Amino acid sequence: MYSRGGIYHLMAKVSHKNFLYGFSILKKENLHPGQMPLLALLWKEEGLSQRELAKRLDIKPSTLNVMIGRLEKNGYIRKEHDPNDQRRSLIYFTAEGRTVCGKMKKKFSEFRDVIMDNFSEEEKEELCRLLQKFCDCLDEQMKQSELRKDKEGNDA
Structure with a gap:
């Protein structure tokens, strides 16, 4: 079964199919796979500044700004001024964002379980x-x- 490049080919195929399936689920909620690390981080810890989020996600602040703008536009997150420093904005889920993120977690967990039940x-x-x-x-x-x-x- 092993052939040169076969393992890499199979890993790429698995990764691609997993991405396509995940993308199709997220698209229904107007989400993009690149936004998921931010949503997962917020799920664990809300109220972080944009600087803290960019650092933890290891992305450029400009990239994060675009991401936050789109999620805000969709009504999934909101910015609030830091009561201790009005120059900083802290990021929180909206009620709708928390609901959608919980729904996505559940769908991906169910998907993972269905796949892994075959092993x-x-x-x-x-x-x-x-x-x-x-x-x-x-x-x-x-x-x-x-x-x-x-x-x-x-x-x-």
Whole structure:
């Protein structure tokens, strides 16, 4: 079953199909997959400033501004001035946003459960083990690449 490139091809195929399914669910609520990390963070902790959100999400403040603008326009989040510093805006869900986000969490959880019900416990454990090993190998390659880049920079 293994062929050169086969694993990468399959991983890309799985990722693509997962994205398409997720996109179709989100589209019904006028959401975009790129907005989900922000909504997930707000689900855990509301009332963060835009600067804190951008830092935690590791995105540019300008990117976050666009995201917040669209979510505000859709009525899912709101900005409130920080009572301790009027220059800062804190971000909160609206009631509708909290409802929609909860609905999305439930739909994605149900989707995950349906998919994973096709695997035995042993298969789930093996899949997790192998994917973790793959991630660890990628981390190691990235580390080695950074070390080579640092060494090349010092040799110049």
